[in-house]
Amino acid sequence: MAAPIEVTGSDSEAQPESVLEGMKGKKIQGRSLGQIAWMRLKRDKVALTGGGVVVLLILIAIFGPFFVQDPLAYHQNLIDPTYSRPRDGFWHSGISAEHWLGVEPGTGRDMLARIVYGARISLLVSFLATLLSVFLGTILGITAGYFGGKVDFIISRAMDAFLAFPLLLFAIALVGVVTDGSFGLSGNGLRVSVLVFVIGFFNWPYIGRIVRGQTLSLREREFVDAARSMGARNGYILFKEVLPNLVAPILVYSTLLIPTNILFEAALSFLGVGVIPPTPSWGGMLTLAVPLYATAPMYMIIPGMAIFITVLAFNLFGDGLRDALDPRAK
Template sequence: MNAQPVATVTASAATAKPIEGRGTWALAWSRLRHDRVAMISLVVILLIVVVAIAAPLVAHVTGHPPNEQYRDIGLSPEGLPRAPNSTFWLGTDDLGRDILVRIAYGARVSLLVGVVATGLTVVIGVLVGLAAGYVGGWLDTVLARIVDVVLSVPFLLVAIALVSVTGPSMTVTVLVIGFFSWASVARIVRGQVLSIREREYVEAARSLGAGSIRIMFVDVLPNVLAPVIVYTTLLVPVVIVTQATLSFLGLGLPPPTADWGGMISSAQNYYTTAWWFVVFPGAALLITTLAFNLFGDGVRDAFDPRFSQQLRR
């Protein structure tokens, strides 16, 4: 009487798919894919990247180079910027240049500085944090004091001093931002390394004769990448805003380079008579930083969903 049910259960068990384990990265990607805000933000970021790459195409379609001054058709008889029209879709600036084209080229500058400066920051911070956390001892003490010194130096004063000596340039901007940002990454990495350097798999690697360099980069580093990635996604918008701030203060890229901070600075005296001059570059900066921040929040929640649950309580 019970043979048939037992056979059925045995056959079902045999044909059932085995339960597959999912690693941290797979779970994080699954959570991120189901986060609508993060995915929409990622689409916006990709669109901004496309606009930056296609900046020469935008200039070709409009027929307006980014630094060309159209004083006859780009300025009113009173010498004021032109409002958005069929010739200048987003209007012109105080020199008669096409704002749409300059915003597209400004996206190139912001993304390039954001990615390069963030990459420099993360590389330096990870190397210093790994060395300090894993080696420890006097090296940890020395590096910790260096981190404290870097974090205590007034950023704007040093930036002004460097620019006054070397002149404004993209290289100086990237180096200044990278130099003053790596210390925070180093602290995060050092704390993570201190918590895992005595774990079993690290001790096993030591007992097998692995060198310190191999252990740091093969056994330790992959286990601290998650917080580094989260911090990196949240650091990019900070770097973009910092670059725009330096340009706004005249410490960024030299004119006539198109960048959003410089455009907003030039529009200070025209916000009552030419609203488009300040609104469109400001909106581009706001949308870009907001998209990166929202995506960074999604990445953080994907790796640590408990954090977002605590915020809701």
């Protein structure tokens, strides 16, 4: 008869009974996918920095106009009439204790106030356009991927047509055709609506393709077959079974689409089809800065840096969010 094996040392500490004895009185709690993603995101300091800058920019766009000067107020006493540039400050920028980012050449309008109001325009247009793109792309993409056949063919060919559309030229032409007072709107309200429509409506195929590809994979999964076997209708399967599994890619792509829309809005304003002056916008400020770069370079650098920092922050946060929501990441 063999002698019993005595377990000692580290082996005894690894026994299940010992582990359970030590956990007595404590509940073992599972972690949701959201909690796991948040734990991963917290470890990514670069993404958190980008997210912090994004939150700061949103707060500035919402509350900043209440704390800055009037962006349309002229300060001609700060402008050198000979060169039409600020008298003082680094690189003739007019930076002072009263004007932290200097003043605009020629008019003397406060640059900080114009940057803050420009942030409101850029973020408003980009967020609304992204919501429109995500809504259309998700609905059409999930429909094409789930039903397939002729439905998939028609929607996919529509995606190809929209992707081949000369969006920039169409935006310029549309702004020229739409007269002031159309659709019950006028002024900058009409311009912002046109920008949101053009950017959002014609960008949905990008997210539509992603949603369609993910849906083609999800519709063959076991939980979809189980829902069908229990008599679930297509609408229930689409919005209760498939769509919740698309939240992660939709959220990630949305954070990467927003900076693209910011750049597009700035490009349209730079070409003169954005908001109507003197309402400030970052692209419009760059347009006015081009002929003045030789005498007042800070007037171009400041709005350019505002666009650069905003786009960089969104991209860093989007990349970190993508890694955090990746189920294969460790």
